[in-house]
Amino acid sequence: MSWQLVVGLTVALIPIVLAPGTSAILVAQHAATGGWRDIASVMLGTSVGLYLHASFAALGLSALVMASATALTVVKVVGAAYLVGLGVHLLVTGAKAPSTDRTDGTPGRALAQAFVGNIVxxxxxxxxxxxxxxxxxxxxxxxxxxxxxxxxxxVMLLPWLSLWAFVVRSTKRSQRLRSTTTVIRRTGGLLLIGLGVRSAFTG
Structure with a gap:
């Protein structure tokens, strides 16, 4: 492994990491309504998903999907449906106020959401x-x-998501908790729906 490879990949990843995606939206949602266990679960699910993508690329499975119009269409439809469905869920539950930092068994769900949202x-x-x-x-x-x-x-994504979570949780502690949470969930829902639609209709 050469230093040119590391530097080149690092520079190329900067805009990808900074661009808002499913993981950032999920971190914002769980930072506003849950605790750090939920946030850590989103990060873990994202990390597992990225390593699975690396495995697919190494095995040539990604090449097979990208070379097949039918397979690519199926992946796009599945991914778009998941993102839109998750976005609708956030919109519908947008007015639900968080109680405390209790997780109530949600870390597993947060991990699954991040993993599936990434892998599809x-x-x-x-x-x-x-x-x-x-x-x-x-x-x-x-x-x-x-x-x-x-x-x-x-390595680049986790500190960025942690910073994002810290900002959201700092806002969460203000007196406008309910309204802030509602805005975060509904805005996140709209962004997820937009990501899903964009994934389905862009080449």
């Missing part, structure tokens, strides 16, 4: 299929490059 995203598969090869030199391993990408992605 065809754009994530495309990133993991195409980005590593841009920085490979003759003799470099595609497998090493794919897992290096996932590791760098996680």
């Amino acid at each position: 995203n065809p754009k994530a598969a495309l990133v993991y299929l195409t980005l590593p090869v841009q920085f490979l030199r003759p003799g470099d391993s595609v497998t090493v490059a794919a897992f290096t990408l996932a590791t760098i992605h996680i």
